Amino acid sequence: MGAGGAGSAIALALIDAGAARLAVHDLDAGRAEALLARLARARPGAAAMVAEPKGFAPRVVVNATPVGMNGDARHPWPLDGLAPGCLVADIVPEPAETPWLAEARRRGHQVQTGPEMVAAQLPAVIAHLFGPVTEGEA
Numbered sequence: 057m058g059a060g061g062a063g064s065a066i067a068l069a070l071i072d073a074g075a076a077r078l079a080v081h082d083l084d085a086g087r088a089e090a091l092l093a094r095l096a097r098a099r100p101g102a103a104a105m106v107a108e109p110k111g112f113a114p115r116v117v118v119n120a121t122p123v124g125m126n127g128d129a130r131h132p133w134p135l136d137g138l139a140p141g142c143l144v145a146d147i148v149p150e151p152a153e154t155p156w157l158a159e160a161r162r163r164g165h166q167v168q169t170g171p172e173m174v175a176a177q178l179p180a181v182i183a184h185l186f187g188p189v190t191e192g193e194a
Contacts, residue, residue, distance in 0.1 A: 079107030124154030
């Protein structure tokens, strides 16, 4: 969910990682369509579409919206109907576990938190800012 900058980067990364199908959802339908057009230019042949929560059961669902920040307890995507083992990920950095992730965990889904995403990006950010770390410098 989310077709802004972070959602766009995540969509491209999922395609590059081999996602068989990618569904984009944004409250602004025009924004979702614009992301699909950019993805089609960047990765011709990628199976990407706009999806609404009703009737769609993803294997991975990622929240790339502000929902969950600043006390927002809404769920950005319904958890009902998600297959067992569905990965539910959120890029919201604070709180570490949004109400949506807490409920997903309670239902037995695998979750990834925003702080976990940030930690996974740190080596690439450090290398970009300061150059690669050579053996013996670490």
